[in-house]
Amino acid sequence: MDIQSDTTTIIDDENLALLNSDNGSHVSIRSGSQMSWIMAAGLIVNAAMGAGLLNIAKAYDDAGGILVSSVLHGIVVLLVLGAYAILFVCCDPSTPSYETFVLMKCGKIWQRICSVCIILYMYGLSITFFIIIGDQLDRFLSFIDPLFCRHWYFDRRLTIPLTSLLFIFPFCFSKTIKFLQIPSMLGVLAIIYVVIIVPIEYVQRKSSDVIVKTGPDSWTDVFLVLPTMCFSYQAHVNAVPVFVSLKSRADCIKATLLSTIVLILSYCLVAIYGYLTFGIKVDHDILMSYHPISAIVLIAIIMVAIKTYTAYPVNLFCGRTAIDSLSNETTASIIATDVEHSTKRRILIVCLWYFSTLTAAVFLPNISVAIHYLGALAASFIFIFPGLCLYFHVEQNWINSWENIISISIGILYVAIGVFVTVLTLLQSLMADISGEERSTSRTC
Numbered sequence: 001m002d003i004q005s006d007t008t009t010i011i012d013d014e015n016l017a018l019l020n021s022d023n024g025s026h027v028s029i030r031s032g033s034q035m036s037w038i039m040a041a042g043l044i045v046n047a048a049m050g051a052g053l054l055n056i057a058k059a060y061d062d063a064g065g066i067l068v069s070s071v072l073h074g075i076v077v078l079l080v081l082g083a084y085a086i087l088f089v090c091c092d093p094s095t096p097s098y099e100t101f102v103l104m105k106c107g108k109i110w111q112r113i114c115s116v117c118i119i120l121y122m123y124g125l126s127i128t129f130f131i132i133i134g135d136q137l138d139r140f141l142s143f144i145d146p147l148f149c150r151h152w153y154f155d156r157r158l159t160i161p162l163t164s165l166l167f168i169f170p171f172c173f174s175k176t177i178k179f180l181q182i183p184s185m186l187g188v189l190a191i192i193y194v195v196i197i198v199p200i201e202y203v204q205r206k207s208s209d210v211i212v213k214t215g216p217d218s219w220t221d222v223f224l225v226l227p228t229m230c231f232s233y234q235a236h237v238n239a240v241p242v243f244v245s246l247k248s249r250a251d252c253i254k255a256t257l258l259s260t261i262v263l264i265l266s267y268c269l270v271a272i273y274g275y276l277t278f279g280i281k282v283d284h285d286i287l288m289s290y291h292p293i294s295a296i297v298l299i300a301i302i303m304v305a306i307k308t309y310t311a312y313p314v315n316l317f318c319g320r321t322a323i324d325s326l327s328n329e330t331t332a333s334i335i336a337t338d339v340e341h342s343t344k345r346r347i348l349i350v351c352l353w354y355f356s357t358l359t360a361a362v363f364l365p366n367i368s369v370a371i372h373y374l375g376a377l378a379a380s381f382i383f384i385f386p387g388l389c390l391y392f393h394v395e396q397n398w399i400n401s402w403e404n405i406i407s408i409s410i411g412i413l414y415v416a417i418g419v420f421v422t423v424l425t426l427l428q429s430l431m432a433d434i435s436g437e438e439r440s441t442s443r444t445c
Helices: 013-019 027-031 037-048 051-063 066-090 098-106 108-144 156-167 169-173 177-205 219-233 236-244 249-281 295-326 328-337 339-363 367-396 402-434
Strands: none
Touching (some): 037 236, 051 177, 051 249, 066 219, 066 236, 066 249, 098 108, 098 236, 098 295, 108 156, 108 295, 108 367, 156 295, 169 177, 177 236, 177 249, 219 367, 236 249
16 A cells, blocks of 8 residues: 555555445455456446447537547547556555545545545436437337327336336446446447447448538637547546456456457547538437438447446446445444445435436436536546546655656646646536527437
8 A cells, every 4th residue: 555645644454444345335346256357348338438429420510520529539548548557557456446546645635526526427427328218219119109209108207217127227236346247248239239330321321412510610619529528438437446356457458458449449430420421410319310210220229228228337336436435434334344234325325326317317408418517527537536646646655756757747737638628618518508509409209
C-alpha cells in the first residue's frame, strides 16, 4: 500500500478491511475464482457501448462532418488509453473499486466527490437504458402492428416494466461483477450485429440525395461531439473491479487493448456509414432513421434491446458500490459482521435504484437529452480523477527527476482537459435547454 502524504488520508489495515467487506460489493471478487481476460474485455465493452453507439452518427453531424469528428475521435481515444495507463501505474491490483482507488491516492474528500459522481452517472445511465429498451420495443411492435399504440397492453409504460422485470431485475442482486460476465458477453455479441448491419444498409440503399457536412457551421461546433465521445468510451469505473478478478497486470492490459479496439472499430463503422447513409437527417438514435423497417433492421432493434438488458445490472453494480463507499464510515462495521443486514441493504438499494430509474425514464423524450449531461460526468472519470491520482501518486513518492516532472505535468494536463470538457459540456446542455432548442423525439407514440 502506498504511504500517504499529509494531503491525503491514511488508510490503515482496519479501514481497508472495511472497504473490502461484504457490503454487497467486492469481497468475493478478491477471494473468488478469476475470469479470463477475454471475458473481462467483454465486460468492459458491454459497460461502454450502448446509447453512445446509437447517438454517435448524430454527434458526427453536430460537430461538422466525418473529417473533423474523426480527428477529434482519434484524440479522445489516445487520451482514454492514457487514462487506462494511469490506472495501471497507480492502481494496486487488489483495489476493489474506482472510488477506493481515488481514496487511496487522493484522500477521503476526493473519494466522496468521486462516489457522488459515480452514483449520478450510473443513475442517469440506467435511465437511458430504459429509454432505449422502450424505443426498441416500440419499433418492434410497430413492425408487427402499425396501430399498436391503440392497444393499452402495448404501451411502453407497461412493456418496459414487464420485460425488464424478467430480463434485468433478477441479475441486479449480484454480489460480484464476475457473475455478470456471461450476460455481458451475450450483450457484446448482440451489439456486434448492429455494427455490421449499418455498413450493409449503406451499401444496399446507395442514396444519391444524402446531404453531408464537410465542416462545422461554427468553430465551436467541433466540441459538440465531446459529450458523446466521453460517454461512449467511459468504462474506467467498471474496469477497476473487473481488473481485480484477472490473474496479472498483463491480462489487464490485454483486456483493455482488446476492448478499446472493439470500441474503436464499432464506433467508426456506425458513425461513418450511418452518417453517409442519412447525412444531416440522421436521428439521435440511428435505428430510428431506417424507414421502412427491413427484417435486417428489425433484428438489429432486438439485438440492441438484448444488449441493454445485459448492461443495466453491470452499471447498477458500480452505482451500488459507490453508495456503499459513501456510507462506510457509519455502517461498515455493522455490515462487516452482519451478513443478513448486508443482504437486506443490498436488496433495498437495488429496489430503490431500479424502480426510481424506471419511473424517471418515462419523462425523458430521448437519449440525447441524457447523454449530454452524462458526457460531462464521464469526462471526470476519464480525465479529472486519473489526473488527480497520478499527481498525488508522484507527489507521495517524489524524487527530483525528469520522469516525475513529466508525470506531474501529465496529471495536471488531464485535470485541465477534464475541467474544460466537463464545464463546456454542461454549458452547452444548459444553454440548449434554456433556449428551448428542439430535440427530436425518438418515440413512436
